[in-house]
Amino acid sequence: MARVKKSRSMKGKLGQTGTKEMHKEQKKARKAANPTRFDAKKEKQRKEQAKKKLERLGLLPEPEAVQQKVRPKRFTFTPKVDETAKKVDTNKVNEEDTVVNDLLDAFTEEN
Numbered sequence: 001m002a003r004v005k006k007s008r009s010m011k012g013k014l015g016q017t018g019t020k021e022m023h024k025e026q027k028k029a030r031k032a033a034n035p036t037r038f039d040a041k042k043e044k045q046r047k048e049q050a051k052k053k054l055e056r057l058g059l060l061p062e063p064e065a066v067q068q069k070v071r072p073k074r075f076t077f078t079p080k081v082d083e084t085a086k087k088v089d090t091n092k093v094n095e096e097d098t099v100v101n102d103l104l105d106a107f108t109e110e111n
Contacts, residue, residue, distance in 0.1 A: 035043075054060040 051060065
């Protein structure tokens with residue numbers, strides 16, 4: 001007696017009793033299902049293998065230099081400026097200007 005191949009599809013379970021429409025529905029359901037972990041793993045392996053082969057043959061295009069995107073800084077440190085310190089600084093600048101002006105006036109001769 002011949003052995004019958006085990007099948008996960010409805011076609012194998014139904015044998016000759018299933019209709020063509022039932023087989024179509026089963027096929028649609030199989031295609032719509034998410035890929036299994038095994039299929040995903042094999043697909044990844046095939047891609048890697050193809051890439052290695054192209055690299056060996058020298059047909060792989062040169063990879064472009066990928067620059068990482070500059071991430072915007074969420075929190076930037078901004079030192080707190082005291083208004084009193086600002087006033088002191090401006091006073092110092094004014095005092096320096098007056099001292100320089102006084103020195104210049106002293107050196108210039110008035111006729």
